[in-house]
Amino acid sequence: MLLAIDIGNTNIVFGVYENKTWVNHWRIQTDPLKTADEYEVIFRSLLTGGEIGKNDVRSIILSSVVPSLVRPFEQMLYGIFELARIETVNPSIYGKLPVKILNPFEIGTDLVANAVASYHKYGPLTMVIDFGTALTFTTIGADKTIKGVAIAPGLQTAVSALAGKTAQLPQIHLTPPPSVLGENTIHAIQAGVVFGFTGLVDSIVNRTEQELNESLTVVATGGLSSVIAPLTSRIKTIEPMLTLDGLVLISELIATP
Numbered sequence: 001m002l003l004a005i006d007i008g009n010t011n012i013v014f015g016v017y018e019n020k021t022w023v024n025h026w027r028i029q030t031d032p033l034k035t036a037d038e039y040e041v042i043f044r045s046l047l048t049g050g051e052i053g054k055n056d057v058r059s060i061i062l063s064s065v066v067p068s069l070v071r072p073f074e075q076m077l078y079g080i081f082e083l084a085r086i087e088t089v090n091p092s093i094y095g096k097l098p099v100k101i102l103n104p105f106e107i108g109t110d111l112v113a114n115a116v117a118s119y120h121k122y123g124p125l126t127m128v129i130d131f132g133t134a135l136t137f138t139t140i141g142a143d144k145t146i147k148g149v150a151i152a153p154g155l156q157t158a159v160s161a162l163a164g165k166t167a168q169l170p171q172i173h174l175t176p177p178p179s180v181l182g183e184n185t186i187h188a189i190q191a192g193v194v195f196g197f198t199g200l201v202d203s204i205v206n207r208t209e210q211e212l213n214e215s216l217t218v219v220a221t222g223g224l225s226s227v228i229a230p231l232t233s234r235i236k237t238i239e240p241m242l243t244l245d246g247l248v249l250i251s252e253l254i255a256t257p
Ligand SMILES: Nc1ncnc2c1ncn2[C@@H]1O[C@H](COP(=O)(O)OP(=O)(O)O)[C@@H](O)[C@H]1O
Pocket: 007, 008, 009, 010, 011, 012, 030, 131, 132, 133, 134, 154, 156, 157, 222, 223, 224
């Protein structure tokens, strides 16, 4: 089976894939200060708990948007698995992908994986909205090129910044309040953030369609996609495993001579 790992700024999601399905997957917190040894303990125990032996894993693909964790992860993975090669998504492999990338050294590898997966499932003229630590919009044009990305603070990131920078505002649970007219502090923040971000999403989708003069298939992924998707008609599909699905496709494309 294939082990695919997506290191995001908040969570590391990894899964084992075989016969076109995810046999199992896990989500752990990203901690840039943890060492290879500490991650090894976590990986060993989760894989053992899932009854995945080290010889079951035939190939590994890694994407990280936290550069300082790439080395510790490679070290940890070479330590657990007796594999000749672990693939790490980086610009040297972008020539093998079905989507063209204009600025290979800047775009996040998770956004590349998202684009590869959404292009595979929905074709060109697709936008992926990733509700992670950052809220990102990645658009694939009719010419199979990633035409551009929009990046905003993620919902939880915005809430944490607000609570951190104010004396009287608390952390809140990200759920729609009963009304946009908040009658207490919690509902007021929920109104501003949840309804506000819904407007942000609609605005970016509409603007992108206007600028391209095309309509887009919109797909959402990331931890907080389920908060906003029910509130906007622009998101019809949530693909929770999109980034890992993209990593599977990239792994297959790399292996093809
Ligand atoms: N399954 C989930 N249900 C609800 N919230 C989640 C879930 N997974 C992640 N989150 C929250 O969504 C936010 C973004 O998480 P994630 O998409 O994993 O970000 P990143 O890819 O940047 O690491 C975080 O605040 C996280 O706590």
